[in-house]
Amino acid sequence: MKAYQQGWTLRRRVGALLGVVVVLLLGLAAAEAAVAAKNRENIDAVLLKTGPLRVQAQELMSVLLDQETSVRGYAVNGDRSDLEPYQEGVKREQSLVTSIRDLSADYPDVRRSLELVEQETAQWRTQVAEPVITTVERDGPEAGQALITDATRQQFDGIRTSVNTLQDEILTVREETADRVNSTSNTLVVLLVIAALVVTTAGVVMLLSLDRILIRPLAALVSQVREVADGDYRHHIEGSGPPEFRRLAEDIDQMRMKIARELDEVREARERIEWVNSQLQKQAEELTRSNRDLEQFAYVASHDLQEPLRKVASFCQLLQRRYAGQLDERADQYIAFAVDGAQRMQRLINDLLAFSRIGRLTTGFTEVDLNKVMGDVAGQTEAALQYSDAELTWGEMPTIRGEEPLLTNLLVNLVSNSVKFRRPDVPPKVHVSARLVDGEWEISCRDNGIGIEPEFADKIFVIFQRLHSKDAYPGTGIGLAIVKKIVEYHGGRVWVDTDAGEGTTIRFTLPALEADIEAARAAEAAADEDATDAEDAAEPAEAPAAEGADGDPADVGRQPDGDAREEPPAEADRHGTNGGMKETVG
Template sequence: MADRPPRFRSWTLRSRVMALCGALGFLLAALGVAAVVIASDSNDRIDVLTNKTGPMRTAGQSLDAAFVDQETGVRGFLLSGEEENLAPYERGRAAETQLIDQITRLNTSGDSDASIDADLALVRERAAEWRSAVADPAIAAVRSGGPAAGQAVTGASSTAQFDAVRASVSHLQSDIAIVRNTAVKAAKQTGSTLVALEIIAAAAVIVAGAALMLLLDRLVNRPVLALADQIRAVAAGDYDRDIAGRGAPELLRLAQDVDAMRRKIASELREVQQARAQIEWGNAQLKVQAEELTRSNRDLEQFAYVASHDLQEPLRKVASFCQLLQRRYSGQLDARADQYIAFAVDGADRMQRLINDLLAFSRIGRLTAGFTQVDLDRVLTVVRSQLEERAGPDAEITWAGLPTVRGEEALLTTLFMNLIGNSLKFRRPGIAPKIHVTAERAGDEWHLHVRDNGIGIEAEFADKIFVIFQRLHPRETYDGTGIGLAIVKKIVEYHGGAISLDTEATEGTAFAITLPTPKPDPGTEPGGGSGAREDFVSAVVPEPGAEATSVPDAGSGAGEAPDQRPEAEPR
């Protein structure tokens, strides 16, 4: 394509295709016009044969027969003298006049032939001479003197005159035949020319079509296929391959646009690869940090457990001696000394409860009796029984439709003990507390709701209440350690569920708990070994003289749990 003129290379694909189609259309139009002209001429030639020379030939033959009829009628009349034998003569004269007029009219239509006009004039002249010299005198003689008189009028010259008439008619027929043969030859030539033109047109169409296909293949198909091959190579992953177009300006612009898109994709791909490398590096760092955080949390829980456990012995001694001082010297010292001793006893008691709660919090998930089928109806029955004295005669603790779930009965008992215990603690003054627990299934989860008619919790504290050591009320208003709901959340999450404050509740406090439904094949349960159970029981059973923790013995069902709910401001 390098040998093309620069001007042609600047043509658009549409211009090139339009030029090719225009050239082909012009060729076909020229051939069509020529075919129409030749076909029209052929029709004219055929029309001359059909409507002029043919009828003229027939009329010439009929004219000869008309003269023969006239001669026959005159001869019969001369022999018989009867008028009816003169009828052929009369018919022949009428036919003569009609046929001569017809030939004259046909000859004057289109291109007239002078020889035919001359022949017609000669026929008229000789026919008139024969009638004036032979036919009319003989007929008049027969009518006046009979057949013998008529025969006397005719002689040898009459035959010669009639032969001259027929000779002129024969010459007319010859000239008509010449005109007809000329028209036939012209029609055949026109037909041959039309056939040749059709052959040329067919060949031209075939050649032009082949040329158009070759040009389209060169101008469109090959450049497009070459561009498509390059695009497929890029699509296969060779993003560094340059895309170069050739051919029409549209294809060049398309190649440039595709190459620009390739460069953009390659640039973005490099950015994505860099970002992926950074993300992978970040994930590796996060994994390391997560492992370190897990180890740190485990160490922290172990420290809290050990520290709390080790603090119990000296704290029990402090509490015991403070209580001995209070019992033995109460009233014997001044009022300020009694007050100081009371402060010491109260502080030791609160410190013991805090240590027990920390121990309970650290044991969740570490010391376990294993998951079993737990009937929540039975759990709520145990909880209500243990809280009956604290609830008082006017409290209502009800539930309906509670399911059986997989979990640790001791932990689930602590869960409801804390929630219901808090509902009893944070009751509205002068109003009997009402606590209701419901459950409904949603897919693979149980949705539990614990509702009360207490003072409620503001929605803005929905997340804060589950943080350890968070309190919403002064210690003087509501006693507690601020760990209760943190223990509740940890128990729920340990069972694969979630807990949240229902901020749409219009009265009191409502907690929403989700727990997974029991699987047909429970599989491996966390820490279900007998050794773990023995450790769990030994860890939660208090030593002699110590207070019970908020997590009961795994084998006893539930123990007395102190109030451990974070204090909340009224709604």
């Protein structure tokens, strides 16, 4: 590795320039801070001291004039109410003098003028005002008027002259302070202009320096790198400028050589990958064809097996009817086994045929009212419901897009399973409900049957998977597989709610219509606004009254269908579900 020690590095050059600029700017900032503090002090003096002093001096003159006028008026009329301005003026005068004395603490000339006004005012009050008031009270207005002479008027004129002098002193102080404000403001502007010049000069120097030591070498390096990027991996890269750039050029050149060495390996690897991809594409096409053929085979096989199986089942049943009791007991048992096996085989083939047809024979998606579908489901399962004394209920159901026959088959399978897997001596209760969750309708089928252990929650949707023997519960084990395939065909998912408590709750989702989603959002926004208004209007002591049974305000008015742990179907019938009409079958 070469050693690049000639000349200053780019970092050192930029650091030196920035150091000089920072020192200058810090000095200017310190000077500006001092001048700004002094300027703020002078402005405060103008706004908070000299301005109020001037106003209060004028008010002091007005108060003294009110006192003199009040005394003369009392001497003329002898009316005690004429003295109210005098008495109020004395109080206001004391307040003004105290305020002026506090504000003029830094102005000795103003303080001296104020003291002179106080002395002359006290002298006038002792020699003129108080004697006149006393004389009028004792001897009447005429005697009081005799005390008001030209001398007393001249004495008050002296007070007026002193107050004018006080105002002149305040005005002088104010003008001096304003001049200092202008001076410090001008100094501050000069310092800001100097700072701007320093920044501008530093920027120009920085720009020229960067152009010479950074931009030009970098442009040359970029030009060489571009040649390599265009495919000339044999082009040698040389750097210029600061040591960092020369070191960077050497590193890039080493990277170029490494790329050139590995390029051939990359080409070979790409060729191998392309060959593997072509093989994968062929396998994917073969798998697609195989799945299509397998689906076709399942359909054809189940369809073609129907005729010979019907013959086997028919002749077995014919043997059973014609020769029942004519053969020995073992022969009757064998014939019964044959009949049962043939019938079970027919059921398996029919279920397999129905399973293979899902998604193949389609009528197209339309808007389906699930309330009508539930009516059809109740009709198709009426016999099983009556036989087992079962009760089927459902809440207000939505309208979705789908195939009505498949959705009917889906719900028939769920209701039939709930009735089939019932507890002994317990009348089955099946409840179907729906709620809108995150833009999907979540539909639940809940029963009070034997339930499903959590470890078997996923296995029950596998085709021909059974958790009980066929003697305990009849069936082929394909019903829930059909349910899953129909739900997934409609873009949803299905699962067993293992936290639902007693019985079994199977939930599945179906995409909601855009209108339902918008309506739900609008209702939620309105509910939030109403809740906010109610909270603002309610008193704190009334808050517990709005809570639900478990202390959660969100449960107020909640219907059973909107809760994952809803009440049993029979209870839900009595209270209604989702605010809609209830249907009951059984």
